[in-house]
Amino acid sequence: MNAAVKGKLYLVPAPLDFGCASQAPLQDVMPLGTLQIAARLSSWICENAKSTRAYLKRINELQPLSIAVQALQIQELPREVHKKGDHAGQFDAKPLLLAALEGRDIGLVSEAGMPAIADPGSSVVRAAHDLDIEVVPLTGPMSLVLALAASGLNGQNFAFVGYLPQDAGGRAQRIRELESLALRTGQTQLFIETPYRNAALLQALLQTLQGNTRLALSCGLTMDNGVSRSALVSRWKRDKPTVPLDLPTVFGIGR
CATH class of the missing domain: 3.40.1010.10 (Tetrapyrrole methylase, N-terminal domain)
Incomplete structure (x- = not known):
């Protein structure tokens, strides 16, 4: 050549x-x-x-x-x-x-x-x-876009913020900051975690977020056992849905 x-x-x-x-x-x-x-x-x-x-x-x-x-x-x-x-x-x-x-x-x-x-x-x-x-x-799967589409959250204005802090105090503070931004502006906030810490992150979200905030999870996208769930935090707490948190997961919060 x-x-x-x-x-x-x-x-x-x-x-x-x-x-x-x-x-x-x-x-x-x-x-x-x-x-x-x-x-x-x-x-x-x-x-x-x-x-x-x-x-x-x-x-x-x-x-x-x-x-x-x-x-x-x-x-x-x-x-x-x-x-x-x-x-x-x-x-x-x-x-x-x-x-x-x-x-x-x-x-x-x-x-x-x-x-x-x-x-x-x-x-x-x-x-x-x-x-x-x-x-x-080239065309192919992209977890953030697939999760956003499946979330019911605002797909016209969104941000990916990467990983949240691992320590409990810093993580809770960051969750509150992102929730405030999402509720104030309507901008969906997307983030991820290492799979073995997914359960701890979900627990922190349910403990920290307001009941009228919408929380969406997409676990194992494109896989046969993949699941997408989206509901108000109050409903997450009430229904306690089972999701495969051992799989790669995209989290989203918004209105």
Whole structure:
């Protein structure tokens, strides 16, 4: 390939079942066009090479890869990017894009959903734009959008605020701040937690939120045992619905 012609950066979604005991059939949650493009890419940027290879092996069962998994060029984002994020601009990802400058297409993938949305990857996208590399987002599952659509909350004005504080005092204060903002402005507030802390977060929400605030949970989106529930906090307390909190969950509060 002519090195004067730059490759593209493809943002490749991944299924939402990462870390779960069961997996959804890939053909049920990923569009064929996305799988076809992913199958031909030989260069990748990811969070974790091992899980990326596992995902590509799943793709290979439906769309044969252009080269063997062992021969793929897979680069991991630094560990500090996973811990602190790369959305604020501190990390220079340009060295990761050498293959594109040499004319080869690159795939950017995260552990689940769309890279750079509630996951690392924005530094790679910024670097691509700065290097005049075309960025192409592909179609696939995105937990935040699916959860928002299933919540009944305001989908015209919303914010994703990431993780809430782990300590009880800071978490309760942050919940009250987000509730006040949501009730005052009508802006839906979305957030997530590590699955093993989901139950503690739900308990804190029920203890802290006002009864007339709407609370929505989407657990295990796109999976057979996935559940979406949305109700006023007063009803959550009254009915005590059972939800699979051991699965990846998106929380939302609003009017």
